[in-house]
Ligand SMILES: *[C@@H]1O[C@H](CO)[C@@H](O)[C@H](O)[C@H]1NC(C)=O
Ligand SMILES: *[C@@H]1O[C@H](CO)[C@@H](O)[C@H](O)[C@H]1NC(C)=O
């Protein structure tokens with residue numbers, strides 16, 4: 335059971351090593367690339383925006399439209415984002431960005447370190463956790479908190495208007511459209527809450543924690559979920575409690591985070607299947623070819639199917 339601890343220390347060591355390497359390369363880059371990105375004479379310059387996670391990047395693109403170029407750093411739904419390692423191109427992108435958006439609350443601690451290592455006077459930053467009053471130690475999966483995207487939309491639009499006043503009307507219109515596009519999610523949450531509040535469910539990782547709260551579902555095994563998120567070993571008692579919930583069918587649904595899976599979570603998945611408990615697969619990172627809104631709605635639809643149970 336100490337294997338996981340060793341694995342974690344190795345990961346942290348790798349992250350620290352890569353960060354110290356970037357501190358050096360970011361400094362070198364700042365010397366050579368301090369001028370804004372080249373633009374052709376007839377095209378207006380686009381604002382370069384960087385998002386740590388691709389669901390925030392998608393929102394930046396929706397709010398900025400043709401006036402911005404957006405780069406997202408975490409884009410792979412098949413890698414554990416809690417253990418992300420930045421690549422050399424990351425430092426370059428951060429050095430040239432006008433705005434950087436990252437989650438905060440210790441989800442992406444490598445990013446503020448890289449920002450500190452490559453100072454850029456033209457660059458602003460938005461920490462999503464600060465917008466919604468969350469901090470390290472709180473559940474970091476803030477893109478499932480219903481308040482987050484309206485708050486981010488307002489903050490990003492304020493930045494865009496500050497940086498590019500000529501297109502103020504367009505930015506305001508885009509924000510209005512963005513806020514309207516979140517309504518189907520709010521409506522779905524309200525409908526599911528009305529029908530299923532109090533239903534017992536569990537999860538391998540606290541990814542949907544804020545959504546579960548909004549739906550007023552009864553979620554068990556919080557400590558087990560935290561241990562998986564932290565990449566540490568759950569206690570024997572927490573494992574036993576999880577197993578009992580599944581074997582005795584004390585929960586109606588298992589939320590399974592395939593992106594932070596390991597031997598332990600796969601064991602729970604097997605138990606859920608054996609007990610014929612509905613499983614909802616979710617991921618931390620948005621698949622490439624779907625908008626943030628469509629992605630969240632598809633997860634709510636899958637959850638609804640699971641909560642409704644097998645056809646009678
Ligand atoms: C997970 O890590 C956080 C932050 O380091 C800590 O506060 C929490 O107690 C840990 N939880 C578990 C179950 O490992
Ligand atoms: C859910 O994820 C598990 C493990 O990754 C996989 O075996 C299963 O086929 C997935 N189920 C659905 C419905 O996608």
Ligand SMILES: [Zn+2]
Pocket residue numbers: 416475539540541563594618
């Ligand atoms: Zn997570």
